[in-house]
Amino acid sequence: MNETIIKDIKDNVIPQLIEVLNIKIDTLTEIGGYQNHVYQYSEADQEFIIRITTSTHRIISEIEEEIQFINTLYQNRVSVPQVITSIHRNSVLTFHTNANTYYVTIFEKVDALNWTEYKQTSQTFYKAGKELGRIHEVSKKLKNKINRHSYKENQFIKDVYNEIPDKHIQERLTKLLDELDGLSKNEDEYGLVHGDYNFANILYQEHDCLTVIDFDECEYNWYIYDVAVYLFYYLLGGNPNKMNKEPNEELFKHFITGYRTECTISVDWISKLPLFLRLREFILLSSIYKNFSMSNLAPWQAAFVQAAEFRILNNKPFIELDYVKLFEDL
Template structure:
C-alpha cells in the first residue's frame, strides 16, 4: 500500500466509516489487505466486508464505476459479492482526510464458502469457474455505465506497470513488452470480444461454497480489455499450482483445466474460438506485468535486484507465508525465461478450438 495512504489513515477515519455504515465497535475486525484497508463486520446476523481506499489510488468516480458494474452483474444473476448502500443510501462514502484527499468507503456482502484450494478442485468446479466468467462477459456486451464512471482501458497509463516499475536495466524485458504491445494493439475490438472485464479473477478473489458455487469479489482492477485476456489471467495464476494439483507440468494441467473451463464458459457466452490463438500474448503480458510489480514491491524494501531470484535469502522472509512462496516460485528463473523468449506455458491453444 502507498505509504502516503498509510500515513493519512487513523482511527478517526475508521470510526467515521463505521458510523456511515451503522457498524458498532464490537461488530468489526480487520483483515489482511494489499491496496486498501479491509474489515469484516456483522450486522443483523449477516456478514459483510468494509473496504476503505483512498483518492490517491482511485478516484470516487472510478469506484462508483466499480460498484455499479458489480451490482449490474448481481442483478443479471452472476455470483458476485454485491455492494451494499450506507445508512444514507450511498454506495461510496467520501471521508475527507484533512490533507487535500479523501478516503472512500464501500461495503459488500461477504462471499460464502472458503478459498478454492481449501474447498478442493474438481473438473465440475473448473467448469463452474468457466461458466462464471462467461456469464460476466455476456453481461458486459450491452453494459453502458454512467459516462463519468467509466472504468479505464487496459492500457491506461496508471496500469502500465512495466514503464512505471521495471528498471531500464531490464532491457530485454522492455523490448519483449514493446513487441507484445504492438501485437495486442493490432487486435480488433468489437462488443463480442472486447468489454469490461474483471482482470484479476484468480483464486484469491473468489470463494467456493460446498456445492461448488463460486462467488467473485475484488473488482478493484476491472477495466476494458479483450475477454480472452480475462481467460488468460485466470489460467496464468492457476497454472502456477499445477504440481500441487497433481500434474507433472503446466502444459498437462492446461489441457485438463481449459477443457473443462471452456465447456462451462461456452454454456454462458459465445466467444469466437479464433481468440484462443491470442492466449500466449496475453499470458506474456501478465507475466511481464507481474515481473514489474515484484520489482516495485521489493525495491521499496531496499532489496537488490539479484535477490529477486532467491527470495529465501531475504532476511526476515516468512517461509510460512503462502503469498511469498508463490512469488518465489514465480521468480525462479523468470529473468532467464523472459530473456530467452520462452512461452509462459508451452501449449498449443488452437487445439482447444
C-alpha cells in the first residue's frame, strides 16, 4: 500500500477508530498489508482484526457483497473468520479524511499460524483442496446473486493494457480472453470464486485444520481458476526460473483429491488448467508493473518478469506438466 495512504490512515483514521470502537490503544497492533491495511486489537480477552480499505480500491457495495459471501460461507460451516458487526449494526464502517474515504471491516481473529510458521505437508494440501471444494459447493448453491465483478473487470487484467508497455504482451492477453470467452459457463463450472486462493491466504492450526481468509478478490470466474491460483504460487516457489516439477505433481494429487471429496470436477476442466495458469501469470505481471519501479525490482520479481514475458511472447506454457494424466491416474 502507498506510503502516503498508510500515513493518512495512521494520522487520521486510527484516532477515529479508537474513539468509535473504544479501543484501548495499548492493544492495537499494526500488521500491514498489500492492497488493504490491517491492524489487530483485543477487547475482553478476545482478539479482532481490522481491515482498512481505500475507496480508490473498493467501493462500499463491493465490500458489502464480499461480506455477504463470507457470511454465507460461515453459515454453511466453511472455515472462514466471522465478520463482526459494530455497535452501530454495520458490517462496514466509513471514515473520511481530507485525502480519502476509508472503509473498515472487523473480523474475529483466528488463533492460528501463517504459512511461514506452519510446515506444509501432503495433509495440508489435501485439506486446502477440501476447503476450496466446500467453498465452491456453497457458491454453486447461492440463492441470491452476490454482485461482484467478473474476471474481465479485474483491475489487474485492465492494468495489463494500462501498465505494461509491450503491445505484444497486450495482444497475447486479448487472445487469451477471447479463448476464455468461448468456454461454457453453466452453474457447475462458473460462479463466485475466492479469486486469490493461495497458501498465504490460509491460516493453519493443529491437526492441519485450516481457515480461509482474504476474500477481497472474490469475483465471477470459472471454478478451475481457484485451483490454478493455488498451484501457481507453489510452482513459482523461490526461483521463478526453475520450477520443481516432482513435488508439485505430488501437491496436485493431494490437493485435487481433497477437492473432489467436496466438489466434482471433470477431466475436461483439468485440461484447461494451462489457460488459467496463464491468466494468473498476466495478473501477477501487471501487479508488479503497477506497484513497483521496474528499474529497481527485487531479485525474485525481476526473475519472474523476465521468465513470464519470455513465456508469454513465445507462447510457452507456464509449466510443462501433464495435469490430465496426473488426474486420470488418481
